Amino acid sequence: MARRAAKPVTRPVTQPVAPRRLGASQSATRAALLAAAETLLLESGYAAVTSRRVGAKAGLKPQLVHYYFRSMDELFLEIFRRNAEESLARMQRAVATDPSLRTLWQLNADPRGATFIIEFVALANHRKAIRSEIAAYAERFRAAQLEAVTAALAAGGISPEQLPPVAALLVMTGLSQVLTLESTLGVTTGHEETIALVERTITRLASSPNS
Amino acid sequence: MARRAAKPVTRPVTQPVAPRRLGASQSATRAALLAAAETLLLESGYAAVTSRRVGAKAGLKPQLVHYYFRSMDELFLEIFRRNAEESLARMQRAVATDPSLRTLWQLNADPRGATFIIEFVALANHRKAIRSEIAAYAERFRAAQLEAVTAALAAGGISPEQLPPVAALLVMTGLSQVLTLESTLGVTTGHEETIALVERTITRLASSPNS
DNA sequence: GTCTATACTTCGATAGAC
DNA sequence: GTCTATCGAAGTATAGAC
Numbered sequence: 001m002a003r004r005a006a007k008p009v010t011r012p013v014t015q016p017v018a019p020r021r022l023g024a025s026q027s028a029t030r031a032a033l034l035a036a037a038e039t040l041l042l043e044s045g046y047a048a049v050t051s052r053r054v055g056a057k058a059g060l061k062p063q064l065v066h067y068y069f070r071s072m073d074e075l076f077l078e079i080f081r082r083n084a085e086e087s088l089a090r091m092q093r094a095v096a097t098d099p100s101l102r103t104l105w106q107l108n109a110d111p112r113g114a115t116f117i118i119e120f121v122a123l124a125n126h127r128k129a130i131r132s133e134i135a136a137y138a139e140r141f142r143a144a145q146l147e148a149v150t151a152a153l154a155a156g157g158i159s160p161e162q163l164p165p166v167a168a169l170l171v172m173t174g175l176s177q178v179l180t181l182e183s184t185l186g187v188t189t190g191h192e193e194t195i196a197l198v199e200r201t202i203t204r205l206a207s208s209p210n211s
Numbered sequence: 212m213a214r215r216a217a218k219p220v221t222r223p224v225t226q227p228v229a230p231r232r233l234g235a236s237q238s239a240t241r242a243a244l245l246a247a248a249e250t251l252l253l254e255s256g257y258a259a260v261t262s263r264r265v266g267a268k269a270g271l272k273p274q275l276v277h278y279y280f281r282s283m284d285e286l287f288l289e290i291f292r293r294n295a296e297e298s299l300a301r302m303q304r305a306v307a308t309d310p311s312l313r314t315l316w317q318l319n320a321d322p323r324g325a326t327f328i329i330e331f332v333a334l335a336n337h338r339k340a341i342r343s344e345i346a347a348y349a350e351r352f353r354a355a356q357l358e359a360v361t362a363a364l365a366a367g368g369i370s371p372e373q374l375p376p377v378a379a380l381l382v383m384t385g386l387s388q389v390l391t392l393e394s395t396l397g398v399t400t401g402h403e404e405t406i407a408l409v410e411r412t413i414t415r416l417a418s419s420p421n422s
Numbered sequence: 423g424t425c426t427a428t429a430c431t432t433c434g435a436t437a438g439a440c
Numbered sequence: 441g442t443c444t445a446t447c448g449a450a451g452t453a454t455a456g457a458c
Contacts (some may be wrong), residue, residue: 013260023441038346045337047258051434061443066435121392122333125256134398142400167403167408174385185346189353190377197378234424261451272425277453 009099023068030068032058039077046123049076073129080120080130084137088112090142095148099155101172101202104148108176111183118181145169156206163205172198234279241279243269248292257330260287284340287331291341294327295348298353308357310366312413315359316383316398325391352396356380367417374416383409 023030036058044075051072051174069075087110094103124131149172150165175198179191234241251259262283266273280286298321305314335342346391361376386409390402 021441027441029441043337045333048337048349050432052432063435063444064442067442072434118329118333118336121329121396122256122258124396125330131396135398138393138396138398139400142398146401147401155243163402164401164408166232167405170389170405171382171386172402174384174387174389175382177389178381178385182349185332185349187346187349187353189350190375190381193375194378194381197375232423238424240424262453263450273451274426274428274453275424278425281453283452 021067022070022074023064025070029060029064033060033065033068034075034078034082037075038083041079041119042112046076046119073127076120076123076127077133080133080137081112082142083116088137088141091141092144095144099148099151101149101168101205104152104169105172105176105198105202108172109180111180114177114180115184117177141170143182145173154204158205168170168205232278233281238279240271240275244271244276244279245286245289245293249294251328251331252290252399257287257334276366284338287334287338287341288344290329291327291344291348295352298324299348299352302352306355310359310362312360312379312416313382315356315363315380316387316409316413319383319387320391322391322394326395328388329392330410353380356384364416369416378415380411383387 002168032055037049037054040053040057049072051065052062054075065072065075069078091104091107094107097103097143119132120134123135146169147170150160153160153163153165153168175194179194182188182191244265248260248265251264251268261281262276263273265276265286274281276286280289302315305318310315328385331341331345335345355382357377360380361371364371364374364376364379366406388404390405393402
């Protein structure tokens, strides 16, 4: 992976950091690079996201990556933020329309999302700068979902003592993660039965006086 | 990542493949390299497992990695197989002693196991040679666990119609995966409540006539 | 059987011309 | 805003000396 920084670089003391020029964030070229990087990430994993390959995929020179992003970590973070913001917004829109457990469950089923999570968690394992960003987002996402689950369970007459909303949420999250993760591996034993069980349970919780 | 093979290399036609010598599989040096690689994988993610770093961690020359393993993929597979076999065996031993849901749940709680899974699934995302191996193992593990869950539920008087054993298994697997995954990120919101719910549910399923 | 020397590739990043 | 040129570190892998 040709680790970090080519040279220590004797930096002029008057310009403490970021002396390099950086491209505008509205640039179409920048957007193309981001799109190429995102595709690479999903198709081939984060290790495939190198400035050279991103450049090639976008039909551009690899140095442009460094012109628009201070470092590869910054590129990764930009990809993460965009997707995070977008999926948070999508979730909140969907919940605003129909604040049910089924809505949340269906949102989780997006296979792209699970692939993203895997890649970024693995990334976080050796790029500390990325870990905290992911953790912060995870908490934010959890809080927003929790609100929806709490409301949905209350509407179904389920008390928090019978079933803590946060536990219900984690069960759903865990399940959808395993299901999509295994699907990408080609393992699908038991998936059908499990999905059926979730559907039944959601229906039951939506309108019953019992756990 | 300084991708693949230094040179095409003009290979003599009489020696179609694997002309290189390989070290003995009982070698202590080999074991040291494997241990170092495994530690690196867990601590820093698969991208940190490079011949140079593995060598350094083991206090050996990086070239030795290539002497004992034909390629980095082979090293990864060796790590995977060892851990896979061992955890399958451990599970079967535990279940033989006490074939209950709680036994299975406690086995899943091992954080090492979940970290391994994350790393290898991410790896499988762009190393095809590894994917099939993981998928095959997953099916094997699933089948063994399923047997135990089926027996445990039957013993508790739960019919497969009330709760399909394979679905119960996937719920447990998904949960333990999310819990440890989030823990490594430092996110633990709701974990306590969820673990409590699982414990309660296991107790209920172990000895009751109701779903 | 075991390890060293070394080849060659790719990496991130920068400087400076256009 | 983009391209040419280039550096030095790190990557995989092989050939051949002990």
